[in-house]
Amino acid sequence: MPDGADFALLQGFRYECLPGCGMCCFTSPAVRVSEQPRLLQLDPSAPLVERGDGWSVIASRPNGGACHFLEATRCRCHRVRPATCAEFPLTAHAAGRVQVSLVLGCPGVSLEGLDPWADGVGSGPSAHGLASELATITHEIELASTSGEIARAAQRWSLLERRVQRRTGRAGDGDPRATLYPISDAVVPTKLSSPEFLEGVEPEEALEKLPLAYDTTWGRLSWRPVAGGVEFLALEETGGVRPRREVLPVPTRSPGLDTDALRRLKGYLGYVLARDETLGTAYSAYLESDGRGVPLSELLFAQLHATAVQVVRMALLRRSLAGDGHGVLRPGDVDRGIRATDMQLLDAPTAGLRL
Secondary structure: OOOOEEOHHHOOOEEOOOOOOOHHHOOOOEEEHHHHHHHHHHOOOOOEEEOOOOEEEEOEOOOOOOEOOEEOOEEOOHHHOOHHHHOOOEEEEEOOOEEEEEOOOOOOEOOHHHHHHHHOOOOOOOOEOOHHHHHHHHHHHHHHHHHOHHHHHHHHHHHHHHHHHHHHOOOOOOOHHHHHOOOOHHHOOOEOOOOOOOOOOOOOOOHHHOOOEEEOOOEEEEEEEEOOEEEEEEEOOOOOEEOOOOOEOOOOEOOOEOHHHHHHHHHHHHHHHHOHHHHHHHHHHHHHOOOOOOOHHHHHHHHHHHHHHHHHHHHHHHHHHOOOOOOOEOHHHHHHHHHOOHHHHHHOOOOOEEO
8 A cells, every 4th residue: 555545444344336326427537648548449439528637538428418438337448447437436535644535425335334433433344345446546646646746735735734723823732623523412413404405506507517326216316406495306327317206395304313323424424524625624614714713623513513414404305205204214314315415525625635
């Protein structure tokens, strides 16, 4: 493994690609220059679009469709697929260190590994089923290190930390996240009035810009705000949407969670807190605020609370979509809420570098 890379967020998780899912292919994957010839040899008509920074992307089909190479939920370029595809569901973030974590929106990732994170530390065996993905992301980290990208990200992060420390006057106090473990019951919402719900998602947003999750009944599922609530859309591989249910009202109260569901949600919040990009978001929010002296732990707590609201809300909406709208939330409900939330969190701006 590369020096300084942290793989602790993979501990205790299992992964097995779910046949027929194809969710990760509803994107425009980035392609290195060195990867282009193999793709073009396989398919000379491959729509590679220059991005202007030394990378290209494989254009997805219009109107919310999948990558050009997806056909009947199978990847035609799997043997020579780009590294950005081959490393999924892993993601790396470079800041003061390089930290590798999981994209929990992927339905092939088991979520039982979240539970210990409620107490602030993962446990269990090393990640299972991720050997090739680990090899790919390790190679990508090494390339970024050689190019100097990681060193530059570390410099930016160090400057950010110093600015925060000067403003708080509390240099050297350690990681503010430590004070929030174990995750308190207080972060779990009863009212669901957080304004962050579907933040940045416009009613007329292009289909390819909408959030995405996989549903065993609906396939690739997106959602967007409309008059009266939330509209769910089932995206087709070739573009467009299939018929969908009526608009669902946005839930405003939580029915509560059973003991196991509460543990799962608190474990997810602990996992989110352990991601360095969560700290980077808090740093940025602190520096942009007018006030001084607000503990970073309060900003982090507010971020966790907003995330918990989103998870519970999406759990209730997805349960309603399945025709079941009653009773306390169970672990399976919370899992669906997590999977519908995590990609949006990982897509949010970060003070670090996503590799």
